[in-house]
Amino acid sequence: MLTKRIIACMDVRDGQVVKGVQFQQLRHAGDPAELARRYNVEGIDEIVVLDVTATLETRRALRNTISAVAKEIFLPLTVGGGIRAEDDAAAAVDAGADKVSLNTAALSNPGLITTLANRYGSQAVIVAIDAKRRGGTSDSGFGVFVRSGTADAARDAVEWAREAESRGAGEILLTSMDRDGTRAGFDCDLTAAVSDAVNIPVIASGGAGGLEHFADVFTRGHADAALAASIFHYADTGVADLKRYLRTQGIPIRL
């Protein structure tokens, strides 16, 4: 049986892992390669590296970070943040990424999803959606924000996820901005709304605080994978403990 995936996310700035609350107040959380090594030993299923500054000056530093992380793990590696054109995606893949995650660029230039899907296959293209309750234009009750959550994209999250799928996205990485960094639990309503509307896997993100939050998002939220950052970085929740717990809850998990 296909297992539910546990994904560790590292937000990287200037070669260091940082983590904020509701997209603000970034603080340092360690060295990416060192964290990747630990997660690999603990049994993480995938790793995501997001360049949270993504300026031209940091692009080279990001390439070094990707290579350093890829050296540590024999696991799927996704890279996102600042991928605005085919060349950015190619640089990430050349440095060792298996998948790229598009966010702002996918909305401003949806053709990029298709271009990358044709070049690398849909499985390599993740569309990341930062969603907020009652934000902007939202028939489903969830609006979409871009530019690291600072700008209202005037799109509905469910409708945009459907479009991303039809344009060739292989997965949706869905972040609840309301829950990001709060440890109040994933937004299961948001996750279920998107997950039920598409036929590609949905990765839930934002709000992981305790073991039961993961069980909730897999059952009530219909998520295929759950992503967390700070609770893994600071070792509040061990990946191995989490996975054993989820097994006891009857959720299919790789141990």
Added chain:
Amino acid sequence: MTVAIVSYGVNNIGSVRRALVDLGADVVLAEHHDALAGADRVVLPGVGAFGEAMARLRAGGWVDALRRLVPQGRPLLGICLGMQMLADSSDENGTHDGLGLIAGRVRRLDALGCSLRIPHVGWNDVEYHGASPLFAKIPQGTDFYFVHSYAFEVGLPDTVRATTAYDVPLVASVQREHVFGTQFHPEKSSRAGRQVLKNFLDYGRC
């Protein structure tokens, strides 16, 4: 032990290369089929679309070079799309000829009866059948990392060496003599995947 990785313009081969180097192999990134001459073993990786990948293999003169490995008795491992290209043909975006090394046809998961999400992404447990050299020292039911929208429908049942259960059984590994294929990514499958690659390197060694 020299292993050539067929490098025909698809990404990402970094992790296959690292895994094989870690296992002590001398790895050659073969950008021209001449580079297969000195290899004891050949790995054919692959991501992306079948038709495009086969067109690249044909344009680079790889097709005959890969087919020659069979009478020469040199082991070949196709990974993911690399396994699918061992088939006779694929239905991905039209019909395309494959390498024809293992009888069968590659079809989209829904055409094979699958009604779950496509692509099939993530870790799924693999059951291998009979004595399968690639799965030596690996417990039945071990999880491997899959990511694919198409799957191998074999022509000869005895070439199926392992399956995985989505809502329908999917072929996870094929073998005909010393031609091997894995639908999953051993190079992305942590320790178990490393053992599969080690088994491939050990195959046929005295």
